[in-house]
Amino acid sequence: MQRLLLIGAGHASAELLRRWAAAPLPEVELTLVSLEPLAPYSGMVPGWLAGDYAWEDCCIDFARLAARAGARLVVDRVVALDAMRREVLLAGGSVLAADTMVLNIGSTVRTPAIHHEPSPVLLATRPLGALRRAVDTLVERWRDVPQAPELVGVGGGAAGVETLLALRRRMLRAGRVPRCTLLSRDAELLRGFNATARRLTRAALTGAAVALRGGFDVQAVEPRALRAPDGQAQAADLVLWAAGAAAHAWPAASGLDVDAGGFVRVDATLRSTSHPWLFAVGDCAAFDPPLPKAGVYSVRMGPVLAHNVVATLAARELRAYQPQRDQLVLLNTADGRAIASRGRLAAAGRWAMRWKHTIDRRFVERYR
Numbered sequence: 001m002q003r004l005l006l007i008g009a010g011h012a013s014a015e016l017l018r019r020w021a022a023a024p025l026p027e028v029e030l031t032l033v034s035l036e037p038l039a040p041y042s043g044m045v046p047g048w049l050a051g052d053y054a055w056e057d058c059c060i061d062f063a064r065l066a067a068r069a070g071a072r073l074v075v076d077r078v079v080a081l082d083a084m085r086r087e088v089l090l091a092g093g094s095v096l097a098a099d100t101m102v103l104n105i106g107s108t109v110r111t112p113a114i115h116h117e118p119s120p121v122l123l124a125t126r127p128l129g130a131l132r133r134a135v136d137t138l139v140e141r142w143r144d145v146p147q148a149p150e151l152v153g154v155g156g157g158a159a160g161v162e163t164l165l166a167l168r169r170r171m172l173r174a175g176r177v178p179r180c181t182l183l184s185r186d187a188e189l190l191r192g193f194n195a196t197a198r199r200l201t202r203a204a205l206t207g208a209a210v211a212l213r214g215g216f217d218v219q220a221v222e223p224r225a226l227r228a229p230d231g232q233a234q235a236a237d238l239v240l241w242a243a244g245a246a247a248h249a250w251p252a253a254s255g256l257d258v259d260a261g262g263f264v265r266v267d268a269t270l271r272s273t274s275h276p277w278l279f280a281v282g283d284c285a286a287f288d289p290p291l292p293k294a295g296v297y298s299v300r301m302g303p304v305l306a307h308n309v310v311a312t313l314a315a316r317e318l319r320a321y322q323p324q325r326d327q328l329v330l331l332n333t334a335d336g337r338a339i340a341s342r343g344r345l346a347a348a349g350r351w352a353m354r355w356k357h358t359i360d361r362r363f364v365e366r367y368r
């Protein structure tokens, strides 16, 4: 009996489980380690944050997917991997060994330490389950939130823009009228996007009265403020932290080959360059050439991963993953509209939000 271990309920794992349910390999024991039975689909998280979707609408039910695939679901968190022994240690204390492993653990965000009181409330966009719990607590305690709070988003990428506009919408719905600021380390917003998409995004932020401060690199959290190394300060009651995708720490300590950021280096077949019995996909993988940390890449890796895992276990030929050259991005501006961007083209409107809704729902439905 061979042992296949999936770590992380990411997008590519969902596809692997779906295909496994249709065509399981006999003599393979499949186990999934997931933080939670329901894993959120990040594309719909801004819609949930704005109050447009229930949390469950945005989630893939991995307990059900695993059951259909005949896989054992272990609800726990991997805290260490021993690449020599092919074993992982779980936060709950148990050890799981495997012949073949898949890492699909996404990325995280690094937030600054908070030493001061009263500090701003800090909401981090990773892990999403923790964001949900923090926002639910906040919503229960609206009365503790000042009438005109300083709401500050940190991160000038798509997730930073979307989550700030979404939380602002949620607060307006609750009768709080926040003063909003978006801080970005880069002078410009949305690195890697075309000029029209950036212009439309700036217009959406201006329309929502969000002040934009480029070139602000947050280094420290002070009482009710954020501070940059050059002395700039920003008042803050509530901080939404969406700055940069960082690697989880434990893969770099495991003996696997990782890049400078700690992401697991993989070859064209998505196998670790140092330990070919291990696959890494999505945000946690370092592909050559580097890919943006976006869910669409993990989604497209799914079928190749499913094929290559089965090929490895059945001693067949592996396929190469070909990244798409550009991607469609639909940015929810939490005003009933979205910005659609691809390559050098971009446009905005209600139609784009309807399009996004249809694509996102179809994705989640696929795994129901």
Ligand SMILES: Cc1cc2nc3c(=O)[nH]c(=O)nc-3n(C[C@H](O)[C@H](O)[C@H](O)COP(=O)(O)OP(=O)(O)OC[C@H]3O[C@@H](n4cnc5c(N)ncnc54)[C@H](O)[C@@H]3O)c2cc1C
Residues within 6 Å of the ligand: 007, 008, 009, 010, 011, 012, 033, 034, 035, 036, 039, 040, 042, 043, 044, 045, 046, 076, 077, 078, 079, 104, 105, 106, 107, 125, 126, 127, 159, 162, 163, 248, 281, 282, 283, 284, 293, 294, 295, 296, 297, 298, 299, 330
């Ligand atoms: C608010 C927000 C909105 C976004 N919107 C978009 C969008 O519209 N389009 C887009 O392309 N990208 C979007 N992104 C980026 C996107 O979320 C990521 O690129 C994508 O989720 C990566 O997918 P993945 O399959 O690698 O991992 P994920 O989907 O992040 O899944 C990883 C899973 O592994 C679990 N996990 C992590 N550590 C462990 C551990 N130690 N043990 C067990 N399980 C673990 C996590 O809980 C999670 O369930 C958004 C990001 C954010 C924060």
